[in-house]
Amino acid sequence: MNATPTKDRWTGLDAILESGWRAWADAARTPGHPFRTPVVATAGDDGDARVVVLRAVDRDAAELEFHTDARSPKVEALRRSPRLTWVFHDPAGGVQWRVRGHARLHVGDEAWRSAWERVPPPSRASYACPAAPGTVVRAPMEAIDFAGHGPRHFMVVRCHAERMDWLGLRPEGNLRAIWTREGNSWKGDWVAP
Ligand SMILES: Cc1cc2nc3c(=O)[nH]c(=O)nc-3n(C[C@H](O)[C@H](O)[C@H](O)COP(=O)(O)O)c2cc1C
Numbered sequence: 181m182n183a184t185p186t187k188d189r190w191t192g193l194d195a196i197l198e199s200g201w202r203a204w205a206d207a208a209r210t211p212g213h214p215f216r217t218p219v220v221a222t223a224g225d226d227g228d229a230r231v232v233v234l235r236a237v238d239r240d241a242a243e244l245e246f247h248t249d250a251r252s253p254k255v256e257a258l259r260r261s262p263r264l265t266w267v268f269h270d271p272a273g274g275v276q277w278r279v280r281g282h283a284r285l286h287v288g289d290e291a292w293r294s295a296w297e298r299v300p301p302p303s304r305a306s307y308a309c310p311a312a313p314g315t316v317v318r319a320p321m322e323a324i325d326f327a328g329h330g331p332r333h334f335m336v337v338r339c340h341a342e343r344m345d346w347l348g349l350r351p352e353g354n355l356r357a358i359w360t361r362e363g364n365s366w367k368g369d370w371v372a373p
Contacts, residue, residue, distance in 0.1 A: 188278075190348050190350075190355060193359070193368035193369075193370070194244070194358055194368075196346055196348070196357060196368075197344065197359055197363070197366060197368060199344075200277055200344065200346065201237070201239045203215050203268075204237045204244060204268075205237045205239070205255040207234050208234050208235060208236050208237050208245075209364070212273065213294045214268075214269065214271065214273070215234060215268045215270060215277075216233060216234055217231050217232070218231070218232065218234055218253070218266045218268045218269075219231055219232075219266070219267040220232050220246065220264055220265065220266050220267075221264070221265045221267070222254055222257035222258060222261070222263070222264060223254070223257070223264075224256070224257035224258060224259065224260030224261035224263075225253060225257035225260070227253070228253070228254070228257065229267075229333040230254065231247070233246060233247070234246060234266075235247050235295065235298075236285040238293070241340070242268060242281075242340060242341045242342075242361060243338045243339060243340055243341070244279065244281075244338070244339050244341060245295070245336060245337065245339070246337050247295060247299070247334065247335065247336055247337070248335050248337060249306070249307060249309070249312070249313050249333045249334075249335065250285075250287060250333045250334070250335035251312035251313060251333055252312070252313040252314065253313065253314050255285065255335060255337075258283045258285060258337065259285070260278050262282045262283045262284070263281075263282060263283075263314075264281055264282065264283045264337075264339045265278060265279065265280045265281075266278070266279040266280075268340065270310070272351065274348060274349035275346070275348055275349070276346070276347040276349075277279075277344065277345070277346055277347075277348070278344070278345040279339075279341050279343070279344050279345075280341070280342055280343040280344075280345075281339040281340045281341040281342045281343070282339065282340050282342065283337050283338065283339045283340075284338050284339075284340065285335060285336075285337060286336040286337070286338060286339070287334075287335055288336065290333075291336050291338065292334070292335070292336050295334075295336045296331045296334055299331075301329070304329040304330070304331070305326075305328060305329045307330070307331055307332060307333045307334040308326070308328030308329050308330050308331075308332050308333065309323055309324075309326060309328075309333070310326055310328075311323045312333075313370070326332055332349060341356055341361065342359065342360065342361045343359070343360050343361070344358065344359040344366070345357075345358050346358075346359075347373060353354040354372050354373040355370070355373065356370070356372065356373040357369065357371060358371050
C-alpha cells in the first residue's frame with residue numbers, strides 16, 4: 181500500500197499537502213496503511229516517543245486523533261506541555277511527514293463518547309486494566325488477566341496541527357516543504373532537504 185498517490189505526486193505544494201490529508205484520512209480507516217501507526221513525540225518528559233494508532237482526522241479543524249490510557253506517562257507529559265509531534269513514514273512512497281501541534285485531552289465529553297462507540301469490543305479491555313501503564317507488576321500476566329472492559333481509563337487525544345514538514349525521497353534529489361497554519365489556511369514553502 182502506498183500512502184502517496186502517483187497521480188498528483190509532488191507537482192506542487194497544494195497537491196502535496198492534499199495528498200497528506202488524503203493519506204491520513206485513509207490511514208485512519210485502513211489497518212495496514214503505512215500512516216496508520218505513526219510515532220508521537222512529547223516534550224513534557226524530556227522528549228519521549230512511542231507508536232500509536234491514528235484513529236481519526238478532521239481536516240477542517242486541522243486535527244489528528246489517537247486514543248490512550250489516561251494514566252499513561254504520555255498523558256502526564258502532555259499535561260506538563262501540550263506540544264506533540266507526529267512522525268509518519270511511507271517506505272514504499274519515499275515520504276516522511278512531521279506534523280507538529282498542540283494536544284487537547286478529552287474525557288467524558290462528546291468527542292470521548294463518540295470515540296468510545298467506535299472502539300471494537302475486543303480492544304475495550306485494554307482501557308480497564310487495574311494496573312496503570314508502566315507500573316511494576318509481580319508477573320506479566322497480572323496486567324492482562326483481569327475482568328473488565330469499560331471506558332474507565334479511556335482518553336481521546338486530539339492534536340491541532342500547526343506545522344507540517346514533508347520530505348519526499350527521489351533518486352534525482354530529495355524535496356522538502358514546510359507549511360505553517362495561518363488562521364484557517366496553510367502557508368507553504370519549499371525548503372532545502
Ligand atoms: C503498533 C502499535 C500501536 C500502538 N497503539 C497505541 C495507541 O493507539 N495508543 C497508545 O496509548 N499506545 C499505543 N501503543 C503502545 C505505545 O507505543 C506505548 O508503548 C504505550 O502507550 C506507553 O507509552 P508511554 O509510556 O509513552 O505513555 C502502540 C504500540 C504499537 C507497537
